Amino acid sequence: MSTKLKIAIVGSTGYGGVELMRLLQSHPYAEITSVISSSSAGSRVTEGYPHLQHIREEVLDDVDPQLIKQKADLVFLATPAGVASKLAPQYLAEGLKVIDLSGDFRLKDRAVYEQWYRKPAAEQADLDQAIFGLAEVYGSQVSDAAFISNPGCFPTATLLGIVPALQAGLIDHSTLIVDAKSGVSGAGRGASLGTHYSELNENFKAYKVNQHQHIPEIEMVLSQVAGEQVTVTFTTHLVPMTRGILATSYAKLKQDVTEQQLIELYEQYYAGRSFVRIRPQGQLPATKEVWGSNYCDIGFSVDPRTKRVTIISVIDNLVKGAAGQAIQNMNIMMGWDETLGLQFVPVYP
Amino acid sequence: MSTKLKIAIVGSTGYGGVELMRLLQSHPYAEITSVISSSSAGSRVTEGYPHLQHIREEVLDDVDPQLIKQKADLVFLATPAGVASKLAPQYLAEGLKVIDLSGDFRLKDRAVYEQWYRKPAAEQADLDQAIFGLAEVYGSQVSDAAFISNPGCFPTATLLGIVPALQAGLIDHSTLIVDAKSGVSGAGRGASLGTHYSELNENFKAYKVNQHQHIPEIEMVLSQVAGEQVTVTFTTHLVPMTRGILATSYAKLKQDVTEQQLIELYEQYYAGRSFVRIRPQGQLPATKEVWGSNYCDIGFSVDPRTKRVTIISVIDNLVKGAAGQAIQNMNIMMGWDETLGLQFVPVYP
Amino acid sequence: MSTKLKIAIVGSTGYGGVELMRLLQSHPYAEITSVISSSSAGSRVTEGYPHLQHIREEVLDDVDPQLIKQKADLVFLATPAGVASKLAPQYLAEGLKVIDLSGDFRLKDRAVYEQWYRKPAAEQADLDQAIFGLAEVYGSQVSDAAFISNPGCFPTATLLGIVPALQAGLIDHSTLIVDAKSGVSGAGRGASLGTHYSELNENFKAYKVNQHQHIPEIEMVLSQVAGEQVTVTFTTHLVPMTRGILATSYAKLKQDVTEQQLIELYEQYYAGRSFVRIRPQGQLPATKEVWGSNYCDIGFSVDPRTKRVTIISVIDNLVKGAAGQAIQNMNIMMGWDETLGLQFVPVYP
Amino acid sequence: MSTKLKIAIVGSTGYGGVELMRLLQSHPYAEITSVISSSSAGSRVTEGYPHLQHIREEVLDDVDPQLIKQKADLVFLATPAGVASKLAPQYLAEGLKVIDLSGDFRLKDRAVYEQWYRKPAAEQADLDQAIFGLAEVYGSQVSDAAFISNPGCFPTATLLGIVPALQAGLIDHSTLIVDAKSGVSGAGRGASLGTHYSELNENFKAYKVNQHQHIPEIEMVLSQVAGEQVTVTFTTHLVPMTRGILATSYAKLKQDVTEQQLIELYEQYYAGRSFVRIRPQGQLPATKEVWGSNYCDIGFSVDPRTKRVTIISVIDNLVKGAAGQAIQNMNIMMGWDETLGLQFVPVYP
Incomplete structure (x- = not known):
């Protein structure tokens, strides 16, 4: 257990965060060590998501980078647009690997971001560092990355x-x-x-x-x-x-x-x-x-x-369009088979 | 047209109010002369309900009793609990007929109301005046009424x-x-x-x-x-x-x-x-x-x-459980056939 | 009542037929005098559609043209493709007005019909007679017609x-x-x-x-x-x-x-x-x-x-794409206002 | 791989069968070696269930007991009522373990079965042999069983x-x-x-x-x-x-x-x-x-x-009410932890 990759999820009260929890539950080489929410820190995940009873009962942490660094090796950011642009650089500075599920680091042209998102863009240096994690197209770049911008759905x-x-x-x-x-x-x-x-x-x-x-x-x-x-x-x-x-x-x-x-x-x-x-x-x-x-x-x-x-x-x-693809990117970053923890059969009907 | 019963609907931006508009549109003896919303007064109904384009384009009035008295003979109150208890007495005092779709006048025991609704009850005198409009059970009382409390769904x-x-x-x-x-x-x-x-x-x-x-x-x-x-x-x-x-x-x-x-x-x-x-x-x-x-x-x-x-x-x-039953009560109050304007075939499928 | 246009509906057990019944129920100048189904003749409409209890309790007739002629002035055909091409000419020959809701008379080129529908096309003479009932485009043709082919949804x-x-x-x-x-x-x-x-x-x-x-x-x-x-x-x-x-x-x-x-x-x-x-x-x-x-x-x-x-x-x-448009066409054929019996407010929500 | 328990699923084209496939896909100690359908034998599972492409591409076998015995150790019967009563005894006679998801072996009183199911009941000897697999109530009986009747949903x-x-x-x-x-x-x-x-x-x-x-x-x-x-x-x-x-x-x-x-x-x-x-x-x-x-x-x-x-x-x-509970019973029969292969987090939302 102690050799597993330690995972923190920022934005654990949103659908992206809770889907990361569902999928990572059965990952053989990774384990969630911190679930984080700025708005709900101090309460339990199960308060908002009773379906996680007996599965994830822990208390939500706050977004503090140093705390996360103590607990985790890799951070998934499942936050709304405009939040990751501020948090990701702090986590990277702590030496954490980062996979951002929001749109904040996808567009490399700041003016284009600000035109379409109507929010301030991330810093250019941070944008340049983020690899666009569409593994089927940019797989070789993903495998060397420490910072992934996960594609939109x-x-x-x-x-x-x-x-x-x-x-x-x-x-x-x-x-x-x-x-x-x-x-x-x-x-x-x-x-x-x-x-x-x-x-x-x-x-x-x-x-x-x-x-x-x-x-x-x-x-x-x-x-x-x-x-x-x-x-x-x-x-x-x-x-x-x-x-x-x-x-x-x-x-x-x-x-x-x-x-x-x-x-x-x-x-x-x-x-x-x-x-x-x-x-x-x-x-x-x-x-x-x-x-x-x-x-x-x-x-x-x-x-x-x-x-x-x-x-x-x-x-x-929520899977290939968000949490699943993010885990696929994590697998590739870590040099693992891209399917690890993701071999779910579609639920039908 | 001038001989039709003039109708005001308070709470026209809610589902009860908008359903009253749908059903009253084809009523032979009644016409809507004022649509009212305290929160949206001054805007058009179609801003919130584009499906009413070409059908009801008027501007929403405010809840003012005297204004309503000038425009209408009968008021439907399709407001949340706690609102009608304040408005209905004012409308009755103006000589308007009132049909309240909320729960404010259904329970005759004020203590029971306050226990279950957790709001201040209406005045006892007003409660005593309101007829419980379940026409199939209390039809004879409805036909003499000026103030109806429409049953819950x-x-x-x-x-x-x-x-x-x-x-x-x-x-x-x-x-x-x-x-x-x-x-x-x-x-x-x-x-x-x-x-x-x-x-x-x-x-x-x-x-x-x-x-x-x-x-x-x-x-x-x-x-x-x-x-x-x-x-x-x-x-x-x-x-x-x-x-x-x-x-x-x-x-x-x-x-x-x-x-x-x-x-x-x-x-x-x-x-x-x-x-x-x-x-x-x-x-x-x-x-x-x-x-x-x-x-x-x-x-x-x-x-x-x-x-x-x-x-x-x-x-x-929304029909027999709210707007339709309210119109049925209006019909009975007015001495009309209870089915007037309500002969809708169920929409199937 | 006796001066109303008498309507027969062939295909009364399908969704198109049942929607014609719903809409025609409140038509001021038309009344349904025969509901027809080849497969269910002799049973009641309410056996398949309990929502019509108290509204339409009659027994379904068979598709026999002479019987229909005795009962009706105008026939709506709400039958599957391949059926109307056989029935419509028989009804027209009896002097009935016909509005066909199927695709059998829409395409004027028989080869095109047979290519896309993979069924035998109607006779050319019958095709030539049928007016394509998209009233907003071909309104003037509709107003003179005795035989309408109602457009597809x-x-x-x-x-x-x-x-x-x-x-x-x-x-x-x-x-x-x-x-x-x-x-x-x-x-x-x-x-x-x-x-x-x-x-x-x-x-x-x-x-x-x-x-x-x-x-x-x-x-x-x-x-x-x-x-x-x-x-x-x-x-x-x-x-x-x-x-x-x-x-x-x-x-x-x-x-x-x-x-x-x-x-x-x-x-x-x-x-x-x-x-x-x-x-x-x-x-x-x-x-x-x-x-x-x-x-x-x-x-x-x-x-x-x-x-x-x-x-x-x-x-x-089922309305503008089928039964409603068919009634609109009937109204125009008869020289009536196109909205007669069709002034339904959209049901929302 | 060769030491895994070999599983046959009879009724693989129904929802119960396909859910067994989904859940068993990640079971650590069991593997599906035969998917069976009397009606679709010879065709591929993916013909009816394209979502299984790349996952289960094999051809469906017929219900033949000797064939199944060659391929499998345990049979799940996900067949309609009236089928398992005939097949299960044949499979048991071959020495196969059997878990029946239908209602055929749940009621021990043949007269009661025939009254409620309106079909001929299974033989009394077979009924007596089948353990009712509600593990939370009858767990100790399940752990010794070779033949389980899985409870209804x-x-x-x-x-x-x-x-x-x-x-x-x-x-x-x-x-x-x-x-x-x-x-x-x-x-x-x-x-x-x-x-x-x-x-x-x-x-x-x-x-x-x-x-x-x-x-x-x-x-x-x-x-x-x-x-x-x-x-x-x-x-x-x-x-x-x-x-x-x-x-x-x-x-x-x-x-x-x-x-x-x-x-x-x-x-x-x-x-x-x-x-x-x-x-x-x-x-x-x-x-x-x-x-x-x-x-x-x-x-x-x-x-x-x-x-x-x-x-x-x-x-x-389809899970606790059918396929999941059947696998839980299999786990208990085999002396394994009842959660093996079943640790799915509920999919939310």
């Missing part, structure tokens, strides 16, 4: 669906349109009219159209892959369900390509990666088929009538 | 299911247990963790067990019917749906009685009443079968093994 | 969202992509794994991608409006809810246009029409905001970064 | 909630009423109108009132505990959610007892048991708090007004 689903085709030069990126749909848990635990049951149940709507802060994150990665500036139309919708993201991506094909060829291309791109599953021809993934797991499933439809490809990619927003 | 479903059998002396009231289940809209529009989508979806729970403020209301009516003090065990549960209440009531039968006899008894009790439907033998009602309508549907199962009867009664909590 | 939402902009020459139709989402009731009442609760709840998925039979219907109308062949990419998704369609339509703008200009254009296009509501700038409609009503609500987002417009249009698939 | 939730109080003589069993509520997955994967999404969503109803086949199972155990015949009123309701059972049990207290005393009694009764969690005073469990896990959580409310206790007990019907 929408970018994860979107990018895993588009990157291989874009990198292979198959699609005209000027025609890229991503129509994304998310369950409600992505909005976090804060109560508001926008997450009020009676308003969302038996309802479907778009939100933050053309204004979602994940747009520049998607464009940043696609531009790196394409080697030129990529601009996308990206829409988010709210689905009356708790977990799951489905991204439907559309692009004009630059050449004739079959669904089978796309499948082979993607299988090759993701060879050696455990959490991307390419669906056989004629089969498209549903969000429930990855529910509770770290998988991203991808399927294709090529339309000869319009010369467009439709790519469907799905994730569980 | 749980009491409506529960009482309509139990009263005929109790009055007929068929059940031992000391064995009465009511297990009630409600959709989430009963909690109103105020956002809280208790109504947060991700917490309620795919979840079922009990709440306020043995502490719900509707318990004394149920007991008040049952005691009047029985002619002696009745005490019930009453439990409320929250169902992951927006509308609907189902009450499952259990009691020991004092004599052998068949389901068919119960059906006949209830048909007779509710003869001439339009909104109670007794199900044929072997059929039990589901909440969706009254959705959006003013019906209360009732079915029976008699168990010869245990000598108990199980009574299932369902309503739409 | 997806085409209704999609076309009302796109047609004004396309007709005004504002969008490049070669870039049109429609990402549509529907509640489950569109699949009808037939039980299957695809509509099994445990498979759909807390799940979101695409289906019939690039293969939906509504694609040629959308393209038929858009081509007529554009004056040249239009081909669209159209995707359907299943939302875990019962009612509602939201279509997100994307197109490249051919010129600079603001959201406010689009709003004005659409207001003008739909002037005099009662069931299309254009949302004010910055507001996008949600499906619940038209729930249970015949409205189609439309909102816009123009993205200067990508020069694309995103159009969001919503309907209740 | 409703009996599990109900009995764990009632047994300690009944055994301690605190409640008058003649007053026992159990009002149970279940998610839809308990109905299995077979499509029917009763599990059709549009019929269940936004709906709540009772079903099989006083007729559920779990009633005699509950009474059998309670009678053994009480030492005399116990008859209960038991009602089942369907909740619009996929997983979860909540049982609300009511009984008259035979003596004054506080909630804290009940908590202590239950803590003592379940001492040493890992999967029952007694909630602290004032807290009642919700189904989501055990979702995906093998826990049964129990809470109490004592009402001094009525001298009744209300006991709320919750489980995930």
Whole structure:
């Protein structure tokens, strides 16, 4: 037990934090040694989350860096935007490894961050240090990192669906349109009219159209892959369900390509990666088929009538879109198999 | 048009108020002339409820009695507990008819109110004046009233299911247990963790067990019917749906009685009443079968093994449990057919 | 009563038929005189739909044209694809007016029908006779018709969202992509794994991608409006809810246009029409905001970064997407106000 | 690997079978060596369950006992009622250990089985051999067993909630009423109108009132505990959610007892048991708090007004109510810690 990696979770009263607890519970080489919340320090995790009775009964610590340093080797930051930019540098200064689940260190251009997030950006030096933890694309960088910026939920689903085709030069990126749909848990635990049951149940709507802060994150990665500036139309919708993201991506094909060829291309791109599953021809993934797991499933439809490809990619927003991917990054940072502690079968039905 | 009854709705930004607007829109003899909200006065109803675009575009008035008197003949109070006790007397003093949808005037014993609601009770004189508007039981009192206290949602479903059998002396009231289940809209529009989508979806729970403020209301009516003090065990549960209440009531039968006899008894009790439907033998009602309508549907199962009867009664909590019943009471007060403006077919599916 | 238009509904045990019953219940000039089902003739409507107790208790008739002619003046056909093509000509031959809610008479090209529906097409002469009942676009044709083919649910939402902009020459139709989402009731009442609760709840998925039979219907109308062949990419998704369609339509703008200009254009296009509501700038409609009503609500987002417009249009698939629109067409055929019997306020929440 | 216990699952295309696969995937001492389905033999599990891609790709075997004997040591039977009664004796005859998840071997009285299940009962000799696998009550019998009859989902939730109080003589069993509520997955994967999404969503109803086949199972155990015949009123309701059972049990207290005393009694009764969690005073469990896990959580409310206790007990019907409890029984049969492979944290939210 004493040789396990010691983990602190900052933001333990949010959905991201509590999902980290669920997943890390069975990790063979890591153990949670401190659960932290600035707002609820001193109370027990089980006060807000009775489902953790008998599992995690400890008292919540405060965010103090020196205290955390005494207790832990690695910190997960599951805090709202604008908090990690202040905390992460302090933890790094103490020699802690840091994995940030918020958006504070994803965008490397401070002006872009401030435009989309409407908050002060992190310091440039800190931004430069943070590795964007989309392991299936930037795996080699992740394995050397001490500080990871975990990708957003929408970018994860979107990018895993588009990157291989874009990198292979198959699609005209000027025609890229991503129509994304998310369950409600992505909005976090804060109560508001926008997450009020009676308003969302038996309802479907778009939100933050053309204004979602994940747009520049998607464009940043696609531009790196394409080697030129990529601009996308990206829409988010709210689905009356708790977990799951489905991204439907559309692009004009630059050449004739079959669904089978796309499948082979993607299988090759993701060879050696455990959490991307390419669906056989004629089969498209549903969000429930990855529910509770770290998988991203991808399927294709090529339309000869319009010369467009439709790519469907799905994730569980709290796992591959947040806590699961963060643990995957931890595994890679530590030189472990990326699947450690993450071999959950999707819960179906 | 000028001869229609003029209606003011206080609490127009809540679910009760907005449901009154929906139902009154097609009333042949009444028209809304003022929509009122103390918190949102000066803004438009459509700001909070875009679904009313082109239907109700007016600006919200404040709660001022004299202003309301100029605009209206009858006031519906769809306000939280503790508000109507202050407003209703002012409106009555202006000569307005008043129908209060809150719990403030239901319990005639001030001490009981204060025990269960944990708020100051209304004045005794005002309480004495308010008629309890369960028309199927107290219809003759309603028809003479100027001031109606509209029954609660749980009491409506529960009482309509139990009263005929109790009055007929068929059940031992000391064995009465009511297990009630409600959709989430009963909690109103105020956002809280208790109504947060991700917490309620795919979840079922009990709440306020043995502490719900509707318990004394149920007991008040049952005691009047029985002619002696009745005490019930009453439990409320929250169902992951927006509308609907189902009450499952259990009691020991004092004599052998068949389901068919119960059906006949209830048909007779509710003869001439339009909104109670007794199900044929072997059929039990589901909440969706009254959705959006003013019906209360009732079915029976008699168990010869245990000598108990199980009574299932369902309503739409926002219609028969609130706005619809209030309009039904208005119709009766005005000497009109109780179904005016309320002949909505349940929306199915 | 005897002067009311007499209505027969064929397919009365399906969701379309039962929704016709709900809506027609309060129509001032029409009354249902025969409810018809080939599969359930001789039984009562209430056997399958207990919510109609006390409302519609009659026995279901068979599909016999001569019988229907004796009872009715106008027939609604709410039958599956492949049935109306056989029945409608028989009813027309009897001198009955016919409004068909299925897809059998929408596509005028028999080969196209047979390609997408994989069933034998109706006779060409019958196809030529049927008016495509999208009243907001083809209103003048509807007012003279004796035989209406009611549009599909997806085409209704999609076309009302796109047609004004396309007709005004504002969008490049070669870039049109429609990402549509529907509640489950569109699949009808037939039980299957695809509509099994445990498979759909807390799940979101695409289906019939690039293969939906509504694609040629959308393209038929858009081509007529554009004056040249239009081909669209159209995707359907299943939302875990019962009612509602939201279509997100994307197109490249051919010129600079603001959201406010689009709003004005659409207001003008739909002037005099009662069931299309254009949302004010910055507001996008949600499906619940038209729930249970015949409205189609439309909102816009123009993205200067990508020069694309995103159009969001919503309907209740069983009302404006089926039964409500059919009654609207009946009203127009009969020379009545199109809103008769359809002035339902959306049910919210 | 070769030393692991080899497991065969009969009924692998149902929800019980697929949940066994999910849970056993991470069991340290057992491995699935054969997945079996009489109806789908020869096809792949992933054809019906795409979420198992990359996890379980094997071809389904047929139910042949000799084949299974070659491949496995222990068989889980996750088949409908009426199937296990025929298969289990054949597997036992081959020397296989058997855990039956159906109701075929729970009731020891053949006449009672045939009355409630309306099917031919298993042979008496086989019934006598099967141990009722409610480990928290019959743990010592389970540890010696070769043939386990796994309890039903409703009996599990109900009995764990009632047994300690009944055994301690605190409640008058003649007053026992159990009002149970279940998610839809308990109905299995077979499509029917009763599990059709549009019929269940936004709906709540009772079903099989006083007729559920779990009633005699509950009474059998309670009678053994009480030492005399116990008859209960038991009602089942369907909740619009996929997983979860909540049982609300009511009984008259035979003596004054506080909630804290009940908590202590239950803590003592379940001492040493890992999967029952007694909630602290004032807290009642919700189904989501055990979702995906093998826990049964129990809470109490004592009402001094009525001298009744209300006991709320919750489980995930597919885990503690089926597959999880079956694996727990396997662990105990094998002499292992009962939690092996079952230490799943509830998935929240």
